[in-house]
Amino acid sequence: MKVVLDTNVLLTALPKTSKYRPIFDALLSNEIQLVISNEILQEYIEIIGNRTTPEIAKNVGELLLSLDNVEKIEVYYRWALIQEDPDDNKFVDCAIAGNVKFIVSNDKHFKVLKAIPFPFVEVISSDDFLNQIRTS
Numbered sequence: 001m002k003v004v005l006d007t008n009v010l011l012t013a014l015p016k017t018s019k020y021r022p023i024f025d026a027l028l029s030n031e032i033q034l035v036i037s038n039e040i041l042q043e044y045i046e047i048i049g050n051r052t053t054p055e056i057a058k059n060v061g062e063l064l065l066s067l068d069n070v071e072k073i074e075v076y077y078r079w080a081l082i083q084e085d086p087d088d089n090k091f092v093d094c095a096i097a098g099n100v101k102f103i104v105s106n107d108k109h110f111k112v113l114k115a116i117p118f119p120f121v122e123v124i125s126s127d128d129f130l131n132q133i134r135t136s
Contacts, residue, residue: 001102002034002071003034003102004035005023007047009104009105011048011051014052026133034067035071035095035100037072037074076097095121102122102123103121104124104126105126106125
């Protein structure tokens with residue numbers, strides 16, 4: 001299953017003691033396919049570096065780029081579907097370009113996507129995604 005992970009979902013999935021660690025483990029064991037863009041990777045590294053250390057952020061970035069089930073794509077069209085927080089559009093644009101099943105996010109700004117019929121982008125919470133991983 002191809003997904004885009006919002007930065008906070010990835011961040012909360014990293015610690016070994018996290019309730020959301022099975023999301024990161026599913027990525028490591030090739031159970032899910034992660035789609036990222038350059039903008040998303042840069043945000044991952046920046047936010048992880050701010051919350052942990054720059055070394056951990058660099059290691060996570062290098063790990064993601066080394067995994068066969070991480071697809072780095074170029075986004076050529078900006079849909080601008082989220083007006084409240086335009087920075088979130090990088091995840092939407094990547095999801096559309098990468099033809100993913102879900103964006104996994106707990107961010108309330110993504111809720112606007114439910115009212116947009118085209119292009120259809122499904123967003124699920126990290127809890128719902130965790131349940132999907134466990135039942136797969």
